[in-house]
Amino acid sequence: MMEVGSSGGKSNCNRMSDAKNERRVGLIYDQRMCKHRTPYGDDHPEKPDRITVIWNKLELAGIPQRCVILNAKDAKDEYICAVHSKNHVNLIRNISSKEYSKRNRIASKLNSIYLNEGSSESAYLAAGSVIEVAEKVAKGELNSAFAIVRPPGHHAEYDEAMGFCLFNNIAIAASFLLDQRPELGINKILIVDWDVHHGNGTQKAFWSDPRVLFFSVHRHEFGSFYPANFDGFYTMVGEGPGAGYNINVPWENGRCGDADYLAVWDHVLVPVAKEFNPDIILVSAGFDAAVGDPLGGCRLTPHGYSVLLKKLMDFAQGRIVLALEGGYNLDSLANSALACMEVLLEDKPISELSEAYPFESTWRVIQAVRQVLSAYWPTLADKLPTKLTDQKAPPHILLSSSESDDEDDEASKIISKDLVQAIEDVVEPISKLKIEDNHDNEDSSATKDQNLEDPPTKRVPTKPTN
Known part of the structure; x- marks a missing residue:
């Protein structure tokens, strides 16, 4: 039996509510994934506390008692090798047994990665956990599930760990369902990546595969935000049979x-999802777009996450798997995860959002995405009415940092000076990750807006390479 949070092996494991109408929701959490930590014991945004605060929050709300609690399992190399090279798999498998100095040398050559004696076990458990819940949802044994795992995965590429990610957990699970378990009838998978950073590794894994519709919404700023390239631009639509x-x-x-x-x-995801009609939905559930996150600088609320997830439940008969990615403000992370679990359990009705409006830049991006993708998805061909796109937030909201904006939630005040310093010390390159938003004055913002009207598409790479 796996360890569960601070409560040890409670009798609530492998139990679920007897309510007739309650959905069967799976949940995986394993303290062994906390063994992956910085080698010097320094504070770091991607730290073990990320998964323990989620579990403790769920326990306080009585969520585990209503779920099917599953044991974490190591992923098999053959499943991981469907997404990563043998060299990469061998590196991660053996990295924790290598000498301390050699681990540090390897980590120093990678982008935003640390390694220690617990990294190998954690990486294998994270990938195996997402496979485990995805298979059970695909079989119909569960309606949906949440894998509370770390290290995260969506930045990990074919032959490289990066951005805190060692194995690409969500891509490995998708590949497993499509190629290792064809008898389950999973022929079309929608991967929704709502992490604030672009899921570059997942995109490259399925770049030419029409069986996977990959959708990523992320802070980009024309290549200046991590992972600081143009792979996440809207003109990157796939190629060959995967185009569109x-x-x-x-x-x-x-x-x-x-x-x-x-x-x-x-205006983008739901119309396309209706056309695609997925058999299952896998969510790269990063919560670093949440209000108060020190790396994200965005403002999604727990209620906002619940609304987004509720809309996804209209597809694939509600067969949805959430796999934890980012999220570095512990309070926002835990609250957002709880909100999502309540949706999976159909705990309470989801009310509509308040009458806030999107930014003008949001409508501009949506229209650009619809125009580019309309060649592949006819549902996006119609132009959005001016009456709709005229509903936008005042531009001045973009000009002030969260420190001076009275609107910011209390969550943003939780970020300590020590954590900010730790982020500056360990995240590479910090100028690309950006702590909070840096639109400090009207003049610089106005200049930037002029540059954004006509994006420099000539700087977009022709394609990612696997």
Whole structure:
């Protein structure tokens, strides 16, 4: 039996509510994934506390008692090798047994990665956990599930760990369902990546595969936000048989919140999902777009996440798997995860969002995405009415940082000076990740807006390479 949070092996494991109408929701959490930590014991945004605070929050709300609690399992190398090279798999498998100095040398050559004696076990458990819940949902044994895992995965590429990610957990699970379990009838998978950073690794894994519709909404700022390239631009739509099955919604600025994300769901994702008609939905559930996150600089609320997830439950008969990605403000992370679990359990009705409007830049991005993708998805061909796109937030909201904006939630005040310093010390390159939003004055913002009107498409790479 796996360890569960601070309560140890409670009798609530492998139990669920007897309520006749309650959905069967799976949940995986394993303290062994906390063994992956910085080698010097320094504070770091991607730290073990991320998964323990989620579990403790769920326990306080009585969520585990209503779920099917599953044991974490190591992923098999053959499943991981469907997404990663043998060299990469061998590196991660053996990295924790290598000498301390050698691990540090390897980590120093990678982008935003640390390694220690617990990294190998954690990486294998994270990938195996997402496979485990995805298979059970695909079989119909569960309606949906949440894998509370770390390290995250969506940045990990074919032959490289990066951005805190060692194995691409969500891509490995998708490949497993499609190629290892064809008898389950999963022929079309929708991967929704709502992490604030672009899921570059997942995009490359399915760049030419029409069986996977990859959708990523992320802060981009024309290549200046991590991972600091143009792979996440809206012109990157896939190639060959996969053309049109890669959808990027790249925010031009930070501070995007509930209204911005809802607009993207209603006018891009939901119409395409109806046409695609997926058999299952896998969510790269990063919560670093949440209000107060020190790396994201966006403003999604727990209620906002619940609305986005509720809309996804209209597809694939509600067969949805959430796999944790980012999220570095512990309070926002835990609250957002709880809100999502309540949706999976159909705990309470989801009310509409407040009457806030998206930014003007949000409508501009949505219209650009619809125009590019309309060649592949006829449902996006119609131009959005001016009456709709004229509903936008005042531009001055973009000009002030969260420190001086009275609107910011209390969550943003939780970020300590020590954590900010830790982020500056360990995240590479910090100028690309950006702590909070940096639109400090009207003059610089006005200049930037002029540059964003006509994006420099000539700087977009022809294609990612596997």
